[in-house]
Amino acid sequence: MKLFPRYDHNVAFISIGRLAVPIALATAMNMVAAFINFKMIGNLQPTHFYLLGLFNAINYLIIAIYEAFRATILFCAIRLPPPISLATFIHTCILLATIIFIILGIVIYLAKTPLLQFLHVPAPLQTFFLYYIVSMLGASIVGCSAYIIFSVFYCLKQVTLSLFFIFLSACANIIFTYLFAYYFHWGMYAIPAAIFMPALIISLLAYYHLFNKKYGNGQFPLLNLAAIYFAIRKIITCGVPVFLSYLTIFMGVFIFNGFLANMGVNAVAGYGVAHRLQTLLILPALAIGVASAIYINDCLACADVFAAKKMLRHGLLLSFVFYIVIALLTFLMSETILSYLVSEAMVRREAINYLLIVSPTYVGVGPFITYLSITEQTGRGTWGWLLNMSYFLVAIAIIAFFVGKYQSSLTIYECIAAVNMGFFLSGFLLFLHKKKLFYGE
Numbered sequence: 001m002k003l004f005p006r007y008d009h010n011v012a013f014i015s016i017g018r019l020a021v022p023i024a025l026a027t028a029m030n031m032v033a034a035f036i037n038f039k040m041i042g043n044l045q046p047t048h049f050y051l052l053g054l055f056n057a058i059n060y061l062i063i064a065i066y067e068a069f070r071a072t073i074l075f076c077a078i079r080l081p082p083p084i085s086l087a088t089f090i091h092t093c094i095l096l097a098t099i100i101f102i103i104l105g106i107v108i109y110l111a112k113t114p115l116l117q118f119l120h121v122p123a124p125l126q127t128f129f130l131y132y133i134v135s136m137l138g139a140s141i142v143g144c145s146a147y148i149i150f151s152v153f154y155c156l157k158q159v160t161l162s163l164f165f166i167f168l169s170a171c172a173n174i175i176f177t178y179l180f181a182y183y184f185h186w187g188m189y190a191i192p193a194a195i196f197m198p199a200l201i202i203s204l205l206a207y208y209h210l211f212n213k214k215y216g217n218g219q220f221p222l223l224n225l226a227a228i229y230f231a232i233r234k235i236i237t238c239g240v241p242v243f244l245s246y247l248t249i250f251m252g253v254f255i256f257n258g259f260l261a262n263m264g265v266n267a268v269a270g271y272g273v274a275h276r277l278q279t280l281l282i283l284p285a286l287a288i289g290v291a292s293a294i295y296i297n298d299c300l301a302c303a304d305v306f307a308a309k310k311m312l313r314h315g316l317l318l319s320f321v322f323y324i325v326i327a328l329l330t331f332l333m334s335e336t337i338l339s340y341l342v343s344e345a346m347v348r349r350e351a352i353n354y355l356l357i358v359s360p361t362y363v364g365v366g367p368f369i370t371y372l373s374i375t376e377q378t379g380r381g382t383w384g385w386l387l388n389m390s391y392f393l394v395a396i397a398i399i400a401f402f403v404g405k406y407q408s409s410l411t412i413y414e415c416i417a418a419v420n421m422g423f424f425l426s427g428f429l430l431f432l433h434k435k436k437l438f439y440g441e
Contacts, residue, residue, distance in 0.1 A: 012295075012314045019291035022159040024283045026150075026166040031280070033170040037177045041188055044181060048188055051129050054119045057250075058108075058133055062140050064246035065100060066147050067376075068239030069093055073151040074293060074377040076234050078301045084227045087211050090148060092231040097144045105137040132188050139192035139199070146203035152210060154294060165206045172198035241381030245372070245388045252392035259399055259412055267409040270350020273342055277355070281326060285366045288319045289373020296378050315374060316367050323366030330359040350409060357413040364424025371427070395419040 042049040073093065080089055108115060109130070116126045146169065153162035173194050180190035253275065260267045292315030299308035334355035342348040375384035399415045 012311060013318055015295060016288060016291045016311075016315055016318055019154070019157065019159050019294060020284065020287040022163040023154065023290050024287035026159075026163050027283050027287065028280070029166055029170040031283075033173050036174050037191055037194070040177055041181060041191060044187060047125065051121075051125065051132070051188065054121060054129070055133065055136070057119065058136070060246065060250040061104070062136070064243045064250075065097070065104075065140075066144055067246055068235065068243040069097055069144060069148050070151045070154075071242040071376045071381060072231075072235050072239040073148055074155055074290070075238050075297060075379045076230075077152055077155040078297055081226075081230065083224070084230055086152070088224060088227045089231060090152060092227040093148050093235075094145045095228075096231060096235060097148065098141050101137050101141045101144070105134050108133055108137070128188075132192070135189060135192040136195075139195040142196050142199040142203065146199045146206070149203050149206045149210065153206070154290065155297075157294065161209070162206075165202050169198045169202045172202070238379050238381055241385040242376045245376065245381065245385040248385065248388050248392060252395070255392075255396055256399075256412070256416075259403055260409055262403075263407070263409040263412075266344075266346040267350050269344070269347045270342075271354055271409070273338070273347065274351040274354040274358075277337070277341070277351075278358075281330065281362065282365070282369050284322055284326070285319055285369035286373050288315055288322070289370040290377055291315070292370070293374045293377030296374065300378070312374060315370055319367045319370035320363070323362050323364075326366065327359055327362035330355055330362065334359065353410060354413050357410070358417045358420065361417045361420035361424070364428075365420050368420075368424055368427060391419065391423055394422075 038052055042052060073090075076089065077086060080086065112126075112130050116130065121129050150162045150166060153159065153165075176194035176197050177190050180186045180193050184190070186193060257268060257271065260271050292311055295311045296308045296315075299305070299311060334352050338348050338351050338355075342351060372384045372387060375381060375387075395416060398419060399412050402411050402415055
């Protein structure tokens with residue numbers, strides 16, 4: 001397995017960049033496709049916007065499952081024990097993902113009454129919304145299978161090919177959503193149908209290219225008990241912490257919204273707009289983390305711990321330099337950007353306030369998110385989850401203390417900025433003096 005030259009810093013940075021750019025573009029494509037579909041379906045009926053907003057809670061569960069399997073694939077695909085082939089391991093992960101989504105669908109259906117009441121779904125729409133959830137979980141089986149296959153391309157550093165397949169999938173998703181919604185009049189059900197069809201076709205094409213052309217010889221049988229046991233063990237140790245980490249983020253953002261709800265509708269809406277823009281801005285940090293983790297896993301699989309440590313430092317340094325630029329541009333251009341995105345003056349003002357206060361801390365947030373991403377993809381997801389949970393617990397505690405004294409959304413934004421910089425500075429000091437915490441054993 002070819003690794004980067006050990007002592008050539010420039011090649012290491014270029015290697016990370018070559019993987020990070022396609023990975024970030026692929027994620028951005030999926031987000032843009034989801035946003036376009038949201039607008040298309042929402043324009044059919046006003047209630048669709050409302051129901052799609054309620055579905056966000058379930059959608060976070062789906063995303064968390066996707067990311068749990070990606071982390072497992074990235075960590076395990078290059079260190080499979082000899083009796084287990086790559087194809088067998090992928091088949092096993094797809095089977096386990098199918099079982100998980102079926103179980104989740106059964107649980108949601110059995111708990112439908114308290115769930116629909118908790119989400120405040122109007123009585124006339126409850127059956128419609130429940131069937132939408134079930135259909136989305138069914139489509140997610142195929143979507144997660146495609147995600148697993150694309151993750152294998154990442155491991156093999158064929159990210160450009162993966163980007164091509166994801167681009168085809170995103171374009172097909174938009175086209176099918178439009179056709180099902182406006183020509184077949186399926187309403188909201190156009191979204192799961194449009195996820196299922198392209199994901200099925202393109203995942204089969206990607207699978208054929210990956211295994212039949214590249215790794216087809218001697219890769220079967222489809223499943224065996226050793227692969228099932230290995231996959232379950234690795235999903236528990238690698239995937240579950242990532243799943244919990246994503247749920248922690250969702251709960252943290254949900255509680256932040258709860259604090260802002262006391263400040264008025266404009267504060268909640270403004271934070272929502274700023275948070276969506278911030279989600280796009282952190283994509284490079286996640287992509288750099290995944291790209292670094294791919295090389296780190298290569299090094300660790302070859303027992304080259306020294307090279308793995310160097311790759312970790314290169315990834316964090318690249319993220320730090322990149323986010324100096326992002327923080328500066330966001331701070332200087334926030335008003336210009338939001339003037340195009342938001343027409344309501346009060347909502348726009350809240351979003352601008354958030355970015356002006358928080359964007360300077362992106363210098364620290366970027367490397368922090370990169371490090372979390374690296375831990376998740378290199379088998380140290382529990383450590384990443386604990387860091388994530390610590391961040392939100394500290395942030396919530398500080399906001400709860402100060403918001404009682406100063407009833408202002410600006411106070412909440414200042415608390416978030418303070419916690420961002422506090423975690424970055426404390427993490428930097430720990431990195432200097434307690435490197436084993438970051439490198440692991």
